[in-house]
Amino acid sequence: SQTIHQWPATLVQPVGSPLSLECTVEGTSNPNLYWYRQAAGRGLQLLFYSVGIGQISSEVPQNLSASRPQDRQFILSSKKLLLSDSGFYLCAWSPNRGYYGYTFGSGTRLTVV
Amino acid sequence: SQQGEEDPQALSIQEGENATMNCSYKTSINNLQWYRQNSGRGLVHLILIRSNEREKHSGRLRVTLDTSKKSSSLLITASRAADTASYFCATAQTGANNLFFGTGTRLTVIP
Numbered sequence: 001s002q003t004i005h006q007w008p009a010t011l012v013q014p015v016g017s018p019l020s021l022e023c024t025v026e027g028t029s030n031p032n033l034y035w036y037r038q039a040a041g042r043g044l045q046l047l048f049y050s051v052g053i054g055q056i057s058s059e060v061p062q063n064l065s066a067s068r069p070q071d072r073q074f075i076l077s078s079k080k081l082l083l084s085d086s087g088f089y090l091c092a093w094s095p096n097r098g099y100y101g102y103t104f105g106s107g108t109r110l111t112v113v
Numbered sequence: 114s115q116q117g118e119e120d121p122q123a124l125s126i127q128e129g130e131n132a133t134m135n136c137s138y139k140t141s142i143n144n145l146q147w148y149r150q151n152s153g154r155g156l157v158h159l160i161l162i163r164s165n166e167r168e169k170h171s172g173r174l175r176v177t178l179d180t181s182k183k184s185s186s187l188l189i190t191a192s193r194a195a196d197t198a199s200y201f202c203a204t205a206q207t208g209a210n211n212l213f214f215g216t217g218t219r220l221t222v223i224p
Contacts, residue, residue, distance in 0.1 A: 006155075034211060043201065043216040044156075051210065059211075090155055099143045099205040101158035102212060109153070 002027035006091045006105030013112055019064075019078040021108050023091030026072065031093040033074040034102065035066055038088040050074060051096060086112045117202045117215035125221040132189040134218040136202030137182075143205045145178055145185050146212065150199045159187075159200075194224045 006023045013019060025031050032051050036044040046059045048066035056066050063082050067075045074091060088109050092102040117138040126132050136145070144163045148156040162169045162178045162185070169176045175188040189196055199219050203212040 032210070036214075041219075044214040046211055046213075049211050057210070088153075092156075099161075101146050101161050102148075102156070102203075103158065104155035106155045107153070 002093075002103065004091065004093055004103055004105045006108060008108060009106065010109045011111070013081050013110065015083055015112055016080050019076070019081050019085070019110070021076040021089055021091075021110075023074045023076075023105055024072055025093045028072070028093070028095070030071060030096050032096050033068065034092045034094075035074065035076050036090045036092065038090060038107075040087075044090065048076070081112045083112050086110055117204055117213065119200070119202060119215045119218045121218060122216070123219040123221070125223065126192055128192060128194055128222055128224050130192055132192050132196070132220055132222070134187045134200050134202075134220070136185045136187070136215055138185075138202075138204045138213075138215075139183060140204070141207045142180070143207050145176075146203045146205070147174075147176060147185075147187050148201045148203060148214075150201065150217070152198075156201065189220075192220075192222045194222050196220060197222045 003026045034049045035047040038044050050056050050068045064078050088107050090107045091105040094100050094102045117136050120135045146161045147159045150156045160171045160176050162176050173190045178185045199217045201217045202215045
């Protein structure tokens with residue numbers, strides 16, 4: 001069966017420090033991958049999505065970047081964190097053809113101090 | 114905005130009662146999905162209804178879709194304390210590569 005792993009679960013980072021969040025999927029090939037951010041008590045904001053290795057689409061101009069170095073690995077990065085980067089980050093995957101539900105990771109709570 | 118909007122933003126009911134949440138959206142869709150999120154956790158996919166369907170059931174969940182009104186509703190029957198969570202609708206819009214999520218309804222079921 002397919003599983004998705006996201007880590008770390010929580011992270012406290014100082015302003016100006018770098019960031020790397022990792023997401024991996026098991027049990028499927030060539031998935032669509034997504035990074036969302038959720039502010040406290042709010043909906044989900046799509047940050048990046050990828051339909052294949054090296055193919056990244058950015059939805060919102062920001063201090064973040066994403067990479068997909070392997071088929072089932074999706075990384076969210078920043079060179080210098082801002083206070084406004086605090087939030088709950090969620091990775092998700094879906095099959096690459098057709099319209100299906102997403103499977104989400106358990107999320108990373110990032111607090112920038 | 115391409116996001117959907119849920120109504121109400123928050124709902125509090127007694128255990129055993131039914132809970133109804135509504136979702137409105139603005140564009141043509143391929144399907145509409147409902148997700149559940151427990152506090153501090155990832156979202157869990159509950160049910161998907163396609164644009165050519167009007168009603169769908171899954172256990173205690175009943176979803177309706179009215180594409181002419183661009184709206185959907187999620188009914189949870191015989192609610193339980195364990196149903197306490199936030200519920201989000203998400204639309205798969207025609208030609209788009211990703212889902213667009215609403216702002217969610219926070220459901221509290223009081224034992």
